[in-house]
Amino acid sequence: MAAPAIPVLDLGPYLAHEPGALQATAAELRHVCETIGFLTIVNHGVPAALVEEAFAACARFHAQPLDAKLAVKANPQLQGYVPLRGSTTRHSRINPDNKPNENEAFFMKRTGADAGGPECWPAGLPGFREVALRYYDALDALAQAMLPLYAAALGLPAGHFAPLCDRPLTNLRFTHYPPCSYGANEFGIAPHSDSSFFTLLAQNKVPGLQLRTTDGAWFDVPVIPDSFVVNTGDVLHRWTNGRFLSTPHRAFNTSGGPRYAIPYFFHPNPDTLIDLLPGCDAEPPRFPAMTTGAYMAWFRNQNYDHVRKAGAA
Ligand SMILES: O=C(O)CCC(=O)C(=O)O
Numbered sequence: 001m002a003a004p005a006i007p008v009l010d011l012g013p014y015l016a017h018e019p020g021a022l023q024a025t026a027a028e029l030r031h032v033c034e035t036i037g038f039l040t041i042v043n044h045g046v047p048a049a050l051v052e053e054a055f056a057a058c059a060r061f062h063a064q065p066l067d068a069k070l071a072v073k074a075n076p077q078l079q080g081y082v083p084l085r086g087s088t089t090r091h092s093r094i095n096p097d098n099k100p101n102e103n104e105a106f107f108m109k110r111t112g113a114d115a116g117g118p119e120c121w122p123a124g125l126p127g128f129r130e131v132a133l134r135y136y137d138a139l140d141a142l143a144q145a146m147l148p149l150y151a152a153a154l155g156l157p158a159g160h161f162a163p164l165c166d167r168p169l170t171n172l173r174f175t176h177y178p179p180c181s182y183g184a185n186e187f188g189i190a191p192h193s194d195s196s197f198f199t200l201l202a203q204n205k206v207p208g209l210q211l212r213t214t215d216g217a218w219f220d221v222p223v224i225p226d227s228f229v230v231n232t233g234d235v236l237h238r239w240t241n242g243r244f245l246s247t248p249h250r251a252f253n254t255s256g257g258p259r260y261a262i263p264y265f266f267h268p269n270p271d272t273l274i275d276l277l278p279g280c281d282a283e284p285p286r287f288p289a290m291t292t293g294a295y296m297a298w299f300r301n302q303n304y305d306h307v308r309k310a311g312a313a
C-alpha cells in the first residue's frame, strides 16, 4: 500500500496577510482535516534556533538524576514529571491491550488557574524555565494565528474561535523515549488520538512517529526540516461531529540513541462547551456535549496512573 502523502501547508502567504491567502489556505486545511487529519506546516514563523533550544532543554531535563526529576513529580492536574511507564494509553478505542508507555515526560502548563507555581519547575536547571516559556510563547502565538484558518475551513467567520479560546488550556510536553526493544504490543507511546483541538509537534530529527489511515494501515510520518506536524485532536473531532478526523498515531524509538519529542497541545477555554459547531449539526450528535475542562479531566484520569490514584477526576 502506498504511503499517504502528508500534505505540506505553506503558512507564509497567510501569515503575511496576502490577499486571498486565508481562504486558500483554509480550503487546503479543510481537505486535510476531512481526509487524513495530519499535515505539515512550513513558514510558520517559529525560529528554527528556538526549536533547537527547546529540544536541548528537553534533553537536559531528562539527563538529570531520577530523584531530581521526581522532585517535580506530576500533580493530579498533570503538571510535572511522569516517570518511565507511568502512563498507559487507556482512552484510546484502538489500543485495547494496554501496556504502559515506554517514555518519561515533563508536562508544563501556563495559563489561568492551571498554571502552577515555581515549585512545578526543576530547581537545578538554570535557564530551563526561560527556554521552555519562550518556546511556549512562540507556540501560543502560532496556535492563536491558526484559529482563523480552522474557522474558515469550517465555513465560519474568521473570528469564531477567538472568544472560545482566549484562555486556552494548553500543555507543552517534553518527552524522552529511551532506546528500547519493544515486546508485543509495547510502544514508545501507544496508539492514540490526541485530546486537543489541535497539536503542534516540532519536526523530529529522529523518526519514529506513525499515523493510522482510515483504512487501518500504519505509515511513517516523514521528516521535513523546519516544519511542524499538525494533527487534529478529539476536541475538534467532537466539535465537528466527526467531520474533522482525529487521526490515531503512535511512536517508537528504534534509533539506538535517545529520542525526544516536544508536542504542544492546544485546547479551548476550560468552560467552552464542546457541542456541535454551526454547520456540523445536520446529523444527531455522536458525542455528548462536554466542557473542555470536564473533557480534559476525564482524559487525564484515563491515562495517568497517579491521577487515577489521587481520585482526581
Ligand atoms: O513522539 C512523537 O513523535 C509523538 C508524540 C505524541 O503523539 C504525543 O505525545 O501525543
Ligand SMILES: [Fe+2]
Binding pocket: 192, 193, 194, 249
Ligand atoms: Fe499524540
